Amino acid sequence: MSLGEFDLIARYFDRPVRRAALGIGDDCALLTPLPGMQLAVSCDMLVEGRHFLSTVDPERLGHKALAVNLSDLAACGAEPLAFTLALALPRADEAFLAGFSRGLLALADASGCELIGGDTTRGPLNICISVFGQIPVPVKGTGALLRSGARPGDDLYVSGTLGDARLALEVFRGTVSLDGTSLDAVRQAMELPQPRLALGMALRGMASSAIDVSDGLLGDLAHVLRRSGVGAVLEVDTLPLSDVMRAQPLSLQRLCALSGGDDYELLFTAPAERAAAVAAAGAAAGVAVTRIGRITEHLDAGDAQLQLIDAQGRVVIHQAPCFDHFKT
């Protein structure tokens, strides 16, 4: 292995910055925030075998590593600015680095989010990205979409479709079989998630709360309910599903859509009178937006703040746990 740490950075990652005041190559990168803008910061770490399979195409892995971070910016309504990349690699594998950096930087370019710094070291494969975005600050409060703003009577929405990433994972686990075309479709959902940045920005001042669906719909909805101090009724038969998913047994549909994880869709709430504006925001962003329930008063019933009902109004029992890195 002849490629050194500094050559590796220069060859695959060091590119001129356009928005940052200083990029890769010094002790720190420098950002000059615009007046009236708040800085949104998020950070995600991806570990081989937990967040991605060792067989994943490095280009898709590069895309996904940045996408899951951009999805957090989307959930806050932030406009992407820049990111840092820390990378632990078992060895300086040029084929991996070429593919990984290609996928990573293609999404960075498409999102207006530039790589400004980071770290590389030898170690078990680990990808840690911190992402920075900006949000206009209104005269009062914050312009960011938060988890804490859902109010009784609000409608509950989700973008895109749910559960395909989990369906793909079940195929790789050997519990489900799909034909090649169907597998390609759900594998794309798992490996090439599309952060809903345009939708998040369009929902500023319109959505009362938002979160991105990363641990599974029910788990992420529970965060919103707890932070907002409210309950919710979720209409499970309205959940948006892909054609591949609709061809699966109902129990598998519900497992994947409710508890799947890795969706990177936006789950958000808005007052009922904003329904037309929400639909317009989805159309403008080119993303399907589906109403899947409504927010209720806090039920004073312990942790059970969520009721699931089907199209006939019957209560649905669903017990698959949401994802927890230290319990699963």
Next chain:
Amino acid sequence: MSLGEFDLIARYFDRPVRRAALGIGDDCALLTPLPGMQLAVSCDMLVEGRHFLSTVDPERLGHKALAVNLSDLAACGAEPLAFTLALALPRADEAFLAGFSRGLLALADASGCELIGGDTTRGPLNICISVFGQIPVPVKGTGALLRSGARPGDDLYVSGTLGDARLALEVFRGTVSLDGTSLDAVRQAMELPQPRLALGMALRGMASSAIDVSDGLLGDLAHVLRRSGVGAVLEVDTLPLSDVMRAQPLSLQRLCALSGGDDYELLFTAPAERAAAVAAAGAAAGVAVTRIGRITEHLDAGDAQLQLIDAQGRVVIHQAPCFDHFKT
């Protein structure tokens, strides 16, 4: 193991923020930069077995993980504001987490740098911190200390003492023996580095360039020379050494001080006429500052931009390589 991901964060890491607009618990943290301030960003990843020994006291590891990041802010002259922590753990070990968070947050408090977000996952032990600081922006250019500003005729300085961390490492490697008191002293240098934040801020507008010594003095000096397009003469007998180091053979002193790594001292340059101001800055920051050489014209001699001389003016040959994560 009963401690879940969200309990773990709540118990050990989630504390109220004072400076940030929003801390842990939403999709993003929010910072509101002050007008006229540039944001400095740096990121370091620490891997067990490469950056720390598996036997290290978790409290010291928590300190060091943040200290090496704060050292990058110090090298830019930035004032610490906030940081994110991404942590991969083989298991939710409460004894480790209690010690690690205690050391981490004690240094955070002492530095005015608050934890605003992050990520936890299961995986081989990996600690990735991104740190954010602020630097006043002058009317023209940047207020940050950069690697690129050294000019011929400038004096070359280093803070503190050099090489003790490497000496401790050699003891753990079994190549050197020290008595208990001496080992405690150098082990403290290795495990509890002190980021030179006050000195870095005091050097704004005074130092022409700066870098923190993390990969070894010669390696880090080479970055400054290359970025600045200059050469240097380093007077090796002026290198500041601890009493423990002075008791070692000269060859070991030079190995540790010139190529040691993990020093986290500031290496910086300043015009000769600022010598009194530099001394005053060191005194005000409570840190020894030693002149160790001078910057020369770029030598047009390939990579060999650095001449080492001893107290008699004789050229010193030193060939130990600087640290490279993919070559060592």
